[in-house]
Amino acid sequence: xxxxxxxxxxxxxxxxxxxxxxxxxxxxxxxxxxxxxxxxxxxxxxxxxxxxxxxxxxxxxxxxxxxxxxxxxxxxxxxxxxxxxxxxxxxxxxxxxxxxxxxxxxxxxxxxxxxxxxxxxxxxxxxxx
Numbered sequence: 631x632x633x634x635x636x637x638x639x640x641x642x643x644x645x646x647x648x649x650x651x652x653x654x655x656x657x658x659x660x661x662x663x664x665x666x667x668x669x670x671x672x673x674x675x676x677x678x679x680x681x682x683x684x685x686x687x688x689x690x691x692x693x694x695x696x697x698x699x700x701x702x703x704x705x706x707x708x709x710x711x712x713x714x715x716x717x718x719x720x721x722x723x724x725x726x727x728x729x730x731x732x733x734x735x736x737x738x739x740x741x742x743x744x745x746x747x748x749x750x751x752x753x754x755x756x757x758x759x
Contacts, residue, residue: 636662637747638748639657645729652725652726654700656685658697658748664695665686665696665739666740667687667688667690667738668739669683669737670682670752671734672734681712682728683708683725685704707720709725736750
């Protein structure tokens with residue numbers, strides 16, 4: 631369900647030219663309970679889907695508690711699925727395709743809202759020539 635929250639965040643992601651990794655920068659502020667994890671899920675806008683990968687928390691280093699900044703590179707080994715939706719662990723090419731089609735969203739889970747306090751659809755940016 632939608633959560634009334636003072637928190638907000640920004641995720642920027644770039645795919646390397648060979649499609650071998652995703653470089654990301656995530657910043658967020660104003661959470662009132664501890665951030666447990668941030669991840670990317672596979673689903674079209676207004677739908678819920680399984681997690682593709684973790685940005686922080688879970689198998690990654692802990693997320694900054696209430697406000698913070700996380701950046702890094704994500705490789706095939708970071709992809710966890712969702713196999714039930716046709717993306718196998720390690721299939722970074724499918725995750726990149728889904729991101730380019732606007733079929734992924736970022737979700738930040740907190741102590742109070744374990745299924746996610748804020749989320750936003752990842753929008754592909756078209757580079758101008």
